[in-house]
Amino acid sequence: MHVPVVAVILPVGILFFTTGLIVNLIQMICYCLVRPISKNLYRRIIRVALELLWLELVWLFDWWAGIKRSGCLGSALAVMKKSSKFLPVIGWSMWFAEYLFLERSWAKDESTIKLGIQRLRDYPLPFWLALFVEGTRFTQAKLLAAQEYATSTGLPVPRNVLIPRTKGFVSAVNNMRSFVPAVYDITIAIPKNSPPPTMLRIFKGQPSAVQVHIKRHLMNELPEKDEDVAQWCRDVFVAKDALLDKHKCDDKFSDQECHDAGKPIKSLLVVISWVSLLFVGFVKFILYFPLPTSWKGFAFSIVCFGVVTILMQILIRFTQSEHSTPAAKVVPIKTNKAQQSQAEARNNKQD
Numbered sequence: 001m002h003v004p005v006v007a008v009i010l011p012v013g014i015l016f017f018t019t020g021l022i023v024n025l026i027q028m029i030c031y032c033l034v035r036p037i038s039k040n041l042y043r044r045i046i047r048v049a050l051e052l053l054w055l056e057l058v059w060l061f062d063w064w065a066g067i068k069r070s071g072c073l074g075s076a077l078a079v080m081k082k083s084s085k086f087l088p089v090i091g092w093s094m095w096f097a098e099y100l101f102l103e104r105s106w107a108k109d110e111s112t113i114k115l116g117i118q119r120l121r122d123y124p125l126p127f128w129l130a131l132f133v134e135g136t137r138f139t140q141a142k143l144l145a146a147q148e149y150a151t152s153t154g155l156p157v158p159r160n161v162l163i164p165r166t167k168g169f170v171s172a173v174n175n176m177r178s179f180v181p182a183v184y185d186i187t188i189a190i191p192k193n194s195p196p197p198t199m200l201r202i203f204k205g206q207p208s209a210v211q212v213h214i215k216r217h218l219m220n221e222l223p224e225k226d227e228d229v230a231q232w233c234r235d236v237f238v239a240k241d242a243l244l245d246k247h248k249c250d251d252k253f254s255d256q257e258c259h260d261a262g263k264p265i266k267s268l269l270v271v272i273s274w275v276s277l278l279f280v281g282f283v284k285f286i287l288y289f290p291l292p293t294s295w296k297g298f299a300f301s302i303v304c305f306g307v308v309t310i311l312m313q314i315l316i317r318f319t320q321s322e323h324s325t326p327a328a329k330v331v332p333i334k335t336n337k338a339q340q341s342q343a344e345a346r347n348n349k350q351d
Helices: 003-033 039-064 082-086 090-096 106-122 140-153 166-176 199-204 226-250 265-288 295-320 337-349
Strands: 076-081 100-102 128-130 182-189 211-218
Touching: 003 039, 003 090, 003 265, 039 090, 039 199, 039 265, 076 082, 076 106, 082 090, 082 100, 100 106, 106 166, 166 226, 182 226
Parallel strands: 076 100, 076 128
Antiparallel strands: 182 211
């Protein structure tokens, strides 16, 4: 790793993990003292605390790295794999915020999804629940496996997406129908002239661009039967595949003008406030406890820097895991045009 990257990772890591531990402490105290008394009050406090942490990442993306993207999620939850909750700071914050964690075993995950969504029925604030229907990250090797599976089962052969795992989506729809108004189909693509935004590029302050296409489907317009909901989901992914084909050719999703969300001032103010708070606290600590000026304090500081560096490496490697999978050569496979056209026609009727 180059020195400039380390020079950025250390201060950013110290800021993020120190403030993150403060947020985790607030979450833990509220979980023990506030949640037993009032779940709604607990959720409101957790939302504010979590926003103070997430806005640091927004600042890192928008202000430091200069990534052009659309907005932030606000009061957002997500369905994640179980190992995510063990990530320092981020995973712990997700657990306190009532994210749903799956084990990729339907026998266990079915009840997790059902109970997790039922808990959100009385959520006191508007929220987003992100569900990654593919169930895993996209790699060329996984795309090849999806193409082979589609060929063997007669499904439309994907070119840019994986085949959706519909069980979780069907369960989510069934349990959210009564209190969630809509499903948002989100497609993300990187323009040809922009490198993909990785954690290392972000820390280096190297800009990237991300284009997001969002399509809204009213919940009451979705089919009622489970098998029809599953087919609706597969049709959406066929249309999504065609949309990504168009993006590859035109370098944009449509002829409509892209909206630049700009750089949110709120995230900058939050980071400035955190830095000021930590600086004042550090100065007072030095004045009252001159430990850092001794050799023991110096050794303690080195250990702290080492721990922060290791934690940041864990975070970076976690976000880049599976991206290092050797790219398999994807062989051209003829797509079932009739199935694709039928799915796109169904999807276009819902526009």
